[in-house]
Amino acid sequence: MPNFLGYCCSLCGTEYAADEVSYTCPKDGGNLDVTLDYDAIRTKYQPEDLLSRNDPSLWRYAPLLPVNAPEGDSTPLHIVGGTPVFRLRALARKYGLQNLWLKDESRNPTASFKDRASSIVVARAREIGAEIVVTASTGNAGAALAGMSAAVEQKAVIFAPKSAPPAKVAQLLIFGAQVILVDGTYDDAFDLTIRCANEFGWYCRNTGYNPFTAEGKKTAAFEIWEWWRDAHAAWHDERDEGFDHSPLTIFVPVGDGNIISGIHKGFKDLIQLGWLSRMPRLIGVQAEGSAAISNAFNAGVETIQPVSARTIADSISVDLPRDGVRAVRAAKETGGTYINVTDEEILSAVAALGKTGVFAEPAGAAAYAGMVKAVARRIVKSEDPVLVLNTGSGLKDIRAALNAVNPPPVIEPTLKAVKNLLR
Numbered sequence: 001m002p003n004f005l006g007y008c009c010s011l012c013g014t015e016y017a018a019d020e021v022s023y024t025c026p027k028d029g030g031n032l033d034v035t036l037d038y039d040a041i042r043t044k045y046q047p048e049d050l051l052s053r054n055d056p057s058l059w060r061y062a063p064l065l066p067v068n069a070p071e072g073d074s075t076p077l078h079i080v081g082g083t084p085v086f087r088l089r090a091l092a093r094k095y096g097l098q099n100l101w102l103k104d105e106s107r108n109p110t111a112s113f114k115d116r117a118s119s120i121v122v123a124r125a126r127e128i129g130a131e132i133v134v135t136a137s138t139g140n141a142g143a144a145l146a147g148m149s150a151a152v153e154q155k156a157v158i159f160a161p162k163s164a165p166p167a168k169v170a171q172l173l174i175f176g177a178q179v180i181l182v183d184g185t186y187d188d189a190f191d192l193t194i195r196c197a198n199e200f201g202w203y204c205r206n207t208g209y210n211p212f213t214a215e216g217k218k219t220a221a222f223e224i225w226e227w228w229r230d231a232h233a234a235w236h237d238e239r240d241e242g243f244d245h246s247p248l249t250i251f252v253p254v255g256d257g258n259i260i261s262g263i264h265k266g267f268k269d270l271i272q273l274g275w276l277s278r279m280p281r282l283i284g285v286q287a288e289g290s291a292a293i294s295n296a297f298n299a300g301v302e303t304i305q306p307v308s309a310r311t312i313a314d315s316i317s318v319d320l321p322r323d324g325v326r327a328v329r330a331a332k333e334t335g336g337t338y339i340n341v342t343d344e345e346i347l348s349a350v351a352a353l354g355k356t357g358v359f360a361e362p363a364g365a366a367a368y369a370g371m372v373k374a375v376a377r378r379i380v381k382s383e384d385p386v387l388v389l390n391t392g393s394g395l396k397d398i399r400a401a402l403n404a405v406n407p408p409p410v411i412e413p414t415l416k417a418v419k420n421l422l423r
């Protein structure tokens with residue numbers, strides 16, 4: 001909070017003071033980037049000051065955030081982030097990669113990446129004294145807002161399409177949010193949420209609308225930076241001095257485009273501070289049936305044309321992405337690209353990750369499916385270090401998961417039946 005200066009519009013570059021605007025640019029509707037006082041941060045902190053903290057959660061990076069770390073007893077809001085990175089050795093061998101890792105965001109309190117955004121927005125809501133926070137959601141953003149709100153007795157209202165997976169709706173209800181299902185798409189819910197926020201004075205968390213969501217999502221970049229410093233040092237020890245490898249390549253599933261632009265922002269913050277010298281390469285992965293951002297990237301433009309989204313991966317099913325321009329730039333400015341994957345490829349990815357002990361929801365597994373395709377197309381080479389992001393838990397959508405595997409046999413409860421089966 002003390003280092004929060006204001007906003008800068010990603011389209012027209014207009015700068016706004018912290019109390020001047022709340023959501024998007026009043027001139028052109030562009031997404032606002034939060035501006036921090038980098039000089040003050042640089043003067044006051046060294047990386048070691050943050051990295052030596054005992055707190056493994058995203059709040060360890062509080063000096064780089066536009067909100068204060070919440071005080072009080074430990075709650076789910078206090079423990080967001082700090083997610084593990086696993087090395088996928090067998091899968092690396094299968095695809096001829098020397099180094100393949102997965103960062104597992106399903107281990108956040110409400111089991112998705114969205115907790116990063118919702119925790120920061122709830123902290124902001126407390127600071128500005130908002131009575132009610134509202135969001136539109138395909139499920140995870142709502143579950144995260146409901147969970148983070150419940151943790152600190154904040155009131156929340158969630159609008160979701162009535163087609164949201166039952167497990168996600170259950171989460172919303174159990175966390176005690178006011179849940180309103182909309183007979184329409186996520187995009188319908190999105191527009192309705194903004195109208196309600198304006199009408200009733202609620203604080204709106206909508207992804208790609210509220211500038212604080214990307215500030216939460218950028219903390220994944222901070223964690224990757226911190227992890228890579230160690231992984232990279234260990235890796236270098238095994239090799240010749242002066243060995244210059246390609247940058248870390250990160251695969252990110254993309255719907256509204258807010259995760260990939262948030263991660264990009266996190267790395268840009270670190271570069272501004274002089275704490276990171278080399279930008280990782282960001283590769284966005286979209287479902288073939290929901291590829292508005294990918295379409296723009298591949299056409300070499302920033303104008304996002306809406307699509308009629310259709311994919312099994314509900315969390316990345318978006319007609320009109322709300323953070324499309326910054327998402328296109330995240331790939332363009334880092335030497336990355338966009339890759340589309342089919343629902344079939346996504347389901348294969350769910351099954352493949354399952355065999356490493358990671359249960360991903362379809363949207364989360366999409367990043368892995370994109371990696372498989374990138375190897376086939378030689379977008380990543382054997383020596384490129386690769387990190388895949390799993391953004392959500394498979395328990396959130398078991399109907400999709402059951403499509404990724406064969407049903408088990410049912411037998412008589414006799415030894416003979418088992419022997420027959422095993423034969």
Ligand SMILES: *Cc1c(COP(=O)(O)O)cnc(C)c1O
Pocket residue numbers: 112113114140141207253254255256257258259260315316361363364391392393
């Ligand atoms: C929201 C979400 C995404 C996509 O994030 P965007 O910011 O919409 O691009 C990917 N995976 C999961 C599990 C999500 O919940």
Ligand SMILES: [Zn+2]
Pocket residue numbers: 009010011012013014025026027028029030
């Ligand atoms: Zn603007």
